[in-house]
Amino acid sequence: MGVVGLIVRLRFAMWRTAMSRSPLHLVSSIVGALAALGVLTLLGPGLVLLAGQPVRITALTVPLFAVITLMWGVLSLIATGVDSILDPARFAVLPLRASELARGLLAATCTGIPALMLAGLALAQTASWLGHPPAVPAALLAGVLGLLTAILFSRAVTSALAAVMTTRAGRVLGAVVVSLVTLLPLGLNLLLTTGSLAADLSSFDATRSATVASWTPVGWAWALPFDVATGRWGAAAVHMALALLLIAVLWVVWVRRLDRTLTSPLTSAGGQRIGHGRLLPAVLGTSPTATVAARRIRAWYRDSRLVGIALRTAVLPVFFVAQAVLTGMPGLAGVGVVTLAVFAGLTLMNDLAFDGPAWWLHVAVGVRGWEDRLGRALASAVVFGPVVLLTYAVSVAIGVIGRPVPWLTVIVVAFLASLGLAVAVGAVLPGTAPRTGGNPFAATSGGAAQGCLTAIVSFVGPVVLTLPVAVVAAVTAGSQPGRWLTLALGTAYGLGLLALGVILGGRRLDRRSPEVLGQLAHAQL
Amino acid sequence: MTEVGPGDPALELRGLVKEFRGRRVVHALTLAVPRGSLFGLVGPNGAGKTTTLSMATGLLRPDGGTARVLGHDVWADPAAAKAAMGVAPDGMRLFEQLSGRELLLYVGALRRMPVDVTAARAAELLAVLDLAEDASTVVADYSAGMVKKISLAAALIHAPRLLVLDEPFEAVDPVSGQTIRTILRRYVASGGTVVMSSHVMELVEGLCDRVAVIAGGRVLAEDTIGGLTRGGSLHDRFLELVGATDSAGKGLTWLG
Numbered sequence: 001m002g003v004v005g006l007i008v009r010l011r012f013a014m015w016r017t018a019m020s021r022s023p024l025h026l027v028s029s030i031v032g033a034l035a036a037l038g039v040l041t042l043l044g045p046g047l048v049l050l051a052g053q054p055v056r057i058t059a060l061t062v063p064l065f066a067v068i069t070l071m072w073g074v075l076s077l078i079a080t081g082v083d084s085i086l087d088p089a090r091f092a093v094l095p096l097r098a099s100e101l102a103r104g105l106l107a108a109t110c111t112g113i114p115a116l117m118l119a120g121l122a123l124a125q126t127a128s129w130l131g132h133p134p135a136v137p138a139a140l141l142a143g144v145l146g147l148l149t150a151i152l153f154s155r156a157v158t159s160a161l162a163a164v165m166t167t168r169a170g171r172v173l174g175a176v177v178v179s180l181v182t183l184l185p186l187g188l189n190l191l192l193t194t195g196s197l198a199a200d201l202s203s204f205d206a207t208r209s210a211t212v213a214s215w216t217p218v219g220w221a222w223a224l225p226f227d228v229a230t231g232r233w234g235a236a237a238v239h240m241a242l243a244l245l246l247i248a249v250l251w252v253v254w255v256r257r258l259d260r261t262l263t264s265p266l267t268s269a270g271g272q273r274i275g276h277g278r279l280l281p282a283v284l285g286t287s288p289t290a291t292v293a294a295r296r297i298r299a300w301y302r303d304s305r306l307v308g309i310a311l312r313t314a315v316l317p318v319f320f321v322a323q324a325v326l327t328g329m330p331g332l333a334g335v336g337v338v339t340l341a342v343f344a345g346l347t348l349m350n351d352l353a354f355d356g357p358a359w360w361l362h363v364a365v366g367v368r369g370w371e372d373r374l375g376r377a378l379a380s381a382v383v384f385g386p387v388v389l390l391t392y393a394v395s396v397a398i399g400v401i402g403r404p405v406p407w408l409t410v411i412v413v414a415f416l417a418s419l420g421l422a423v424a425v426g427a428v429l430p431g432t433a434p435r436t437g438g439n440p441f442a443a444t445s446g447g448a449a450q451g452c453l454t455a456i457v458s459f460v461g462p463v464v465l466t467l468p469v470a471v472v473a474a475v476t477a478g479s480q481p482g483r484w485l486t487l488a489l490g491t492a493y494g495l496g497l498l499a500l501g502v503i504l505g506g507r508r509l510d511r512r513s514p515e516v517l518g519q520l521a522h523a524q525l
Numbered sequence: 526m527t528e529v530g531p532g533d534p535a536l537e538l539r540g541l542v543k544e545f546r547g548r549r550v551v552h553a554l555t556l557a558v559p560r561g562s563l564f565g566l567v568g569p570n571g572a573g574k575t576t577t578l579s580m581a582t583g584l585l586r587p588d589g590g591t592a593r594v595l596g597h598d599v600w601a602d603p604a605a606a607k608a609a610m611g612v613a614p615d616g617m618r619l620f621e622q623l624s625g626r627e628l629l630l631y632v633g634a635l636r637r638m639p640v641d642v643t644a645a646r647a648a649e650l651l652a653v654l655d656l657a658e659d660a661s662t663v664v665a666d667y668s669a670g671m672v673k674k675i676s677l678a679a680a681l682i683h684a685p686r687l688l689v690l691d692e693p694f695e696a697v698d699p700v701s702g703q704t705i706r707t708i709l710r711r712y713v714a715s716g717g718t719v720v721m722s723s724h725v726m727e728l729v730e731g732l733c734d735r736v737a738v739i740a741g742g743r744v745l746a747e748d749t750i751g752g753l754t755r756g757g758s759l760h761d762r763f764l765e766l767v768g769a770t771d772s773a774g775k776g777l778t779w780l781g
Contacts, residue, residue: 168677291634358618
């Protein structure tokens with residue numbers, strides 16, 4: 001008990017320090033708490049209302065919570081390291097047994113906002129079975145077992161994956177797998193838009209999906225009240241045994257991994273050798289700008305933190321195009337490619353944060369601000385320009401973009417404007433990035449883990465900057481010379497914005513480089 | 526650009542002040558490093574050595590005072606000052622996705638050196654510093670000592686006239702340490718200037734020409750090694766200057 005209490009208290013102490021030292025932590029904690037509260041107020045009452053419904057509808061809790069448990073594991077992969085306050089490796093020098101530490105870490109996790117939210121949902125789940133009194137204790141038990149399953153599942157998955165992540169090749173591989181897994185919701189969305197979902201309560205029957213979900217590992221625990229309410233005591237016994245067994249297995253897996261972490265905390269990567277890299281200098285030249293660009297281009301395939309982002313950005317358009325094809329809405333593909341262009345441009349927003357304190361080299365050498373800015377913009381253009389253009393070309397070829405030239409105008413302007421915006425704002429608010437070699441999953445997009453201001457700027461900025469051209473492109477769409485003239489003028493306008501971004505951002509770096517370096521010292525979480 | 530006279534010190538700090546969160550850590554620090562000297566900066570932990578060197582190299586903006594490198598004001602004319610010096614800070618990360626060789630080529634390109642010159646110097650530096658075998662390994666996989674050596678190489682590649690090194694010998698093995706010592710002595714003999722911080726007194730005593738003792742953000746003493754130690758050891762003189770008391774002698778009796 002002593003160790004458990006100690007670790008929980010340690011967690012709160014470190015949390016408090018982190019929040020009092022950086023407003024970013026405070027803001028993100030508040031936003032997180034509000035988001036959790038939002039989910040609770042959104043789902044909670046709905047769950048409680050299920051109490052008045054027949055079993056075939058109340059059974060909805062089983063598939064719902066099975067999916068929540070599954071998503072818990074998936075999301076923890078993305079969020080791992082966000083709460084790295086209690087990194088087990090830090091306990092390596094203390095005389096602690098893995099099982100003791102595991103109990104302490106489990107207790108600390110349970111006092112966190114996400115776990116409290118899940119516990120609230122589990123309670124609501126119990127309330128939704130109030131209409132079937134025998135099932136209520138079963139629902140309560142299911143809530144406890146389900147909560148444990150979700151938390152241990154995420155812990156076991158992340159710690160097992162962390163083992164793969166000790167080598168750089170493993171990290172890249174892991175980033176690939178995880179980014180594809182996080183795209184799952186998009187795939188689900190695709191399925192939902194194609195199939196028509198019957199939402200008529202009178203004919204609605206969740207029994208079948210509940211039965212299916214109850215026989216998946218994530219559904220074992222949550223199936224208990226459903227089994228009891230339908231009087232299938234045998235199934236209930238089997239489900240409970242399986243749920244307990246799963247918890248035991250997850251516990252053992254996690255404790256084993258912890259044991260390994262405690263005895264070999266130094267995750268040595270071993271010498272990774274790389275090629276000479278003569279291609280990029282030959283293509284781009286050897287000016288400081290080109291050199292910065294070449295380094296950032298290399299980072300997009302060498303740095304596991306960026307590989308995931310690049311991959312997601314590259315796979316995203318496939319969904320847009322597929323959705324446009326399936327729904328037959330011509331505007332959707334165009335909007336999809338424009339969104340891709342904006343995302344691709346905005347990835348530059350926290351580019352400095354990915355360099356982190358290592359950026360001192362640019363300051364010490366005296367790299368001019370505009371060279372730094374232009375080099376990074378060039379790198380993003382080289383990496384994402386082809387992706388954007390290819391998606392556009394494919395969309396046009398399969399006929400989902402109705403008016404190719406006006407859309408191309410908007411896409412080009414959106415890309416250039418976002419690049420310009422990102423290089424200018426990125427010099428003032430360098431944002432945050434996951435630590436090098438630390439955790440390759442966190443900070444999924446440019447705006448995710450950053451302050452609210454950056455998020456607003458990245459949301460509003462591209463729209464405001466692109467809208468005038470979009471209006472002109474729509475107006476001139478009817479005339480052949482007008483279309484092309486708009487494309488030419490739009491491109492010039494976009495290049496102008498990029499130049500402005502490079503100059504303004506560069507000037508800021510020239511004047512305030514030591515201060516930016518100070519910001520970067522805390523940029524990696 | 527300011528007129529640079531041959532008599533200017535290699536590094537001249539005048540009245541440097543730095544405050545963190547209202548707490549003053551460097552108090553109007555003044556120091557002149559003559560050209561062609563190997564200058565040691567010693568002081569206890571938290572004395573302000575790294576802060577001072579950061580302000581001298583353009584990495585940290587001082588709250589007051591000036592820093593001049595070979596006559597160029599670091600904060601008024603940073604480009605000229607930074608072109609004249611090579612810097613290897615302590616504990617600052619490098620671009621870890623680059624290999625050792627790539628890092629040197631990167632620095633060379635940023636300093637607008639011709640590619641063939643950079644490549645030749647990089648190869649030579651890697652060989653001399655015993656990094657040739659790991660030239661193609663990414664810096665992320667380097668050990669602490671190797672990181673020190675590649676930082677030194679990156680600071681040397683453009684043949685600067687002033688070299689500012691923060692703890693250059695920390696974590697470096699004795700063989701490489703001897704190599705670095707030889708490099709630094711030869712560099713100084715050919716007219717270069719080195720400013721290095723360290724808390725290993727024996728090292729500074731054996732290597733440096735002049736030494737400044739810093740504690741609490743102030744210069745306590747600054748002289749040639751001989752002038753400062755006056756026959757005794759730098760170690761004893763240092764303890765005397767910073768006013769160390771034998772606090773470990775009385776307590777900790779339970780440790781045996």
